[in-house]
Amino acid sequence: MKMPRDRLIRYSPLDRANHWTMAMVFVLLALSGLAFFHPAFFFLSHTLGGPVWARILHPFLGVVLVLLFYAMAARHVRRNLLGENDVQWVRQIGDVLDNRDEKLPPIGKYNPGQKLVYWALVVSIAVLLISGVIMWRPWFAGYFPIPLIRFASLLHAVSAFVAIVTIVVHVYAAIWVKGSIRSMTRGWVTRAWARHHHGLWAREQEEAQHREQQP
Amino acid sequence: MDNSQNIIARSATTTTPPQVRGHVDEVAKLIDVSKCIGCKACQVACMEWNDLRDDVGECHGTYDNPTDLTSESWTVMRFSEYETQEGNLEWLIRKDGCMHCAEPGCLTACPAPGAIVQYANGIVDFDSNHCIGCGYCITGCPFDIPRISPKDQKSYKCTLCSDRVNAGVEPACVKTCPTNCIEFGTKKDMLARAEKRVGDLKELGFRDAGIYDPAGVGGTHVMYVLHHANDPNRYSGLPKDPRISPLVGAWKGATKPIMSAIIGITAFAGVIHYMTKGPKEEPEEHVQEDAPPPHSLGYDATRPRGEDR
Numbered sequence: 001m002k003m004p005r006d007r008l009i010r011y012s013p014l015d016r017a018n019h020w021t022m023a024m025v026f027v028l029l030a031l032s033g034l035a036f037f038h039p040a041f042f043f044l045s046h047t048l049g050g051p052v053w054a055r056i057l058h059p060f061l062g063v064v065l066v067l068l069f070y071a072m073a074a075r076h077v078r079r080n081l082l083g084e085n086d087v088q089w090v091r092q093i094g095d096v097l098d099n100r101d102e103k104l105p106p107i108g109k110y111n112p113g114q115k116l117v118y119w120a121l122v123v124s125i126a127v128l129l130i131s132g133v134i135m136w137r138p139w140f141a142g143y144f145p146i147p148l149i150r151f152a153s154l155l156h157a158v159s160a161f162v163a164i165v166t167i168v169v170h171v172y173a174a175i176w177v178k179g180s181i182r183s184m185t186r187g188w189v190t191r192a193w194a195r196h197h198h199g200l201w202a203r204e205q206e207e208a209q210h211r212e213q214q215p
Numbered sequence: 216m217d218n219s220q221n222i223i224a225r226s227a228t229t230t231t232p233p234q235v236r237g238h239v240d241e242v243a244k245l246i247d248v249s250k251c252i253g254c255k256a257c258q259v260a261c262m263e264w265n266d267l268r269d270d271v272g273e274c275h276g277t278y279d280n281p282t283d284l285t286s287e288s289w290t291v292m293r294f295s296e297y298e299t300q301e302g303n304l305e306w307l308i309r310k311d312g313c314m315h316c317a318e319p320g321c322l323t324a325c326p327a328p329g330a331i332v333q334y335a336n337g338i339v340d341f342d343s344n345h346c347i348g349c350g351y352c353i354t355g356c357p358f359d360i361p362r363i364s365p366k367d368q369k370s371y372k373c374t375l376c377s378d379r380v381n382a383g384v385e386p387a388c389v390k391t392c393p394t395n396c397i398e399f400g401t402k403k404d405m406l407a408r409a410e411k412r413v414g415d416l417k418e419l420g421f422r423d424a425g426i427y428d429p430a431g432v433g434g435t436h437v438m439y440v441l442h443h444a445n446d447p448n449r450y451s452g453l454p455k456d457p458r459i460s461p462l463v464g465a466w467k468g469a470t471k472p473i474m475s476a477i478i479g480i481t482a483f484a485g486v487i488h489y490m491t492k493g494p495k496e497e498p499e500e501h502v503q504e505d506a507p508p509p510h511s512l513g514y515d516a517t518r519p520r521g522e523d524r
Contacts, residue, residue: 036326036351039229039328051347052368135354138348138368141353146354150462150466154462157470157471164478168481169485172488176488179498190498192498196498
C-alpha cells in the first residue's frame with residue numbers, strides 16, 4: 001500500500017500485532033496477579049476462569065509476555081538510549097505536562113518519558129520472570145529454599161507494582177497525546193504530528209525519503 | 216470445616232469473620248518429648264482417623280518413616296542422635312507437625328479468602344475446598360509444615376483433629392499415645408501441667424528443661440516440653456525463635472495497601488490531568504500564521520518544505 005505524502009510510517013504491522021497481543025496478555029496478568037496481591041482484588045481472579053485457573057494460567061501467560069516483550073525490546077534498544085535533547089526535555093517536564101509543546105526541543109523517535117517506560121518494563125519484567133519461576137508451583141518452587149521463595153514473593157509483588165504503574169502511565173500518555181493511538185492501530189502518523197512531537201525523528205525520516213527520491 | 220461460627224481469623228479477608236460463638240477456651244496439645252518412646256502410634260492414629268494412606272516409602276537408614284511430612288502424613292516422628300559435650304549420646308525424638316500458632320504465617324500469606332481459618336479455640340484449619348494451590352502457606356509458615364498434594368494441588372497439614380475437638384473429644388494422636396507423652400486440654404491447663412513436668416525434669420538433673428511455646432508467633436497451640444529448651448535446634452531443627460519472616464511481613468503487610476493506593480492514585484491523577492490540562496491535540500497540517508516562532512524546534516516547521524508540497 002502506498003502511504004499518502006502527508007504521512008509517515010511509525011509502527012510496522014509486526015510491531016502493532018505484537019503490541020496488542022502483549023497488551024491483552026498484560027491486562028490478564030495484571031488482573032489475575034492483583035487477585036493474589038490483595039483481597040480487595042480477589043474477584044478479578046474470575047477473569048481467568050476462577051481463582052484456581054488463575055493460579056494455573058498466570059505463570060504461563062507470564063512466559064508468553066516475556067517472549068513477546070523481549071523480542072520487541074531487543075529490536076528497539078538503540079532508539080531508547082539517551083539521545084540528543086533528552087536531558088533538556090526532562091528539564092522542561094513542566095512544559096510537557098502543561099502542553100506548552102512549542103517550547104520543547106525536538107527529540108528522536110521516543111521521548112524520555114517513553115524511554116523511561118521502556119527501561120522500567122525491561123527491568124521489571126526480568127525481575128518478574130526470575131522471581132516468578134522461583135514461586136511457581138507445582139513445577140519449580142520445590143527446588144528452591146523457602147527463604148529464597150519469600151524474597152522472590154516480595155520482589156514479584158514490588159516489580160509487578162512498578163510494571164502496573166508504568167503501564168497506567170503509558171496508557172494515559174496514549175490517551176493524552178492525540179494521534180498516538182492511531183499510530184499503534186494503523187501504523188502511521190501525520191508529518192505535522194511527527195514534526196510536532198518527534199522533530200528529530202521526523203527530519204531523519206524526511207531526509208531518508210528525500211535521498212530515496214534522488215536519482 | 217466443622218465450625219463456622221467461632222472464627223477469629225480468616226485468610227485474605229479484611230472484614231470480621233463470623234465469631235458470635237466466641238466464649239471458647241483456648242486449647243493446646245502438649246507433647247512431652249522426654250516421655251516419647253518413638254512408637255509412632257500417633258502417626259498411625261492420625262492416618263486412621265483422617266483416612267490418609269501415604270505411599271509406602273523406603274528405609275533411609277534411620278527410624279524416620281516417612282522421612283518428611285507429606286500431604287498424607289500430617290505428623291512424623293523425627294529421630295535425632297545428639298552427642299553431648301561429655302560424650303554421651305542422646306536419642307531425641309520429636310513428633311513434628313503443625314504448631315497451630317496464635318499468629319499463623321500460613322494464614323497471613325494465603326491469598327484465597329477462607330482457605331485458612333483460625334478458630335476461637337486456637338486451632339488453625341485448612342479449608343481445602345477453598346485452596347487454590349499457590350503454596351503461599353508454605354512460604355509463610357515459620358515451621359515448614361504445609362504440603363501440597365501432587366494428586367489435587369491442595370495444601371494439607373494437621374488439623375489438630377478440629378472435627379474431634381469440636382465434638383468434645385481429644386485428637387486421635389492424644390487418644391492413642393501409650394505413654395501419655397501427648398496430652399490435650401485447655402492451654403491454661405496444659406501450661407500448668409508442663410510447668411510441673413519441667414520442675415520434675417530439673418529435679419532429675421535436666422537443668423535446661425523448659426516449655427516450648429514460642430512468643431515470636433504469639434505462642435502456639437501445640438507445645439513441647441523439652442529437656443534442652445535452651446537449644447531446641449537439636450530436636451531435628453526445631454527453630455529457637457520462630458517468627459513470621461520480615462520478608463513475608465513486608466510482602467503481605469504494608470506493601471499491599473500502599474502499592475494498591477499508588478496504582479489507584481496514578482490512574483486518578485491521569486483523569487485529573489486530562490480534565491484540567493487537556494490533551495495534546497493533533498497538530499494542524501497547515502500551520503497558522505500566528506504560530507509561535509519555529510526556531511526552537513531546530514528547523515522551520517511553519518514553512519512547508521519544497522519537496523513535500
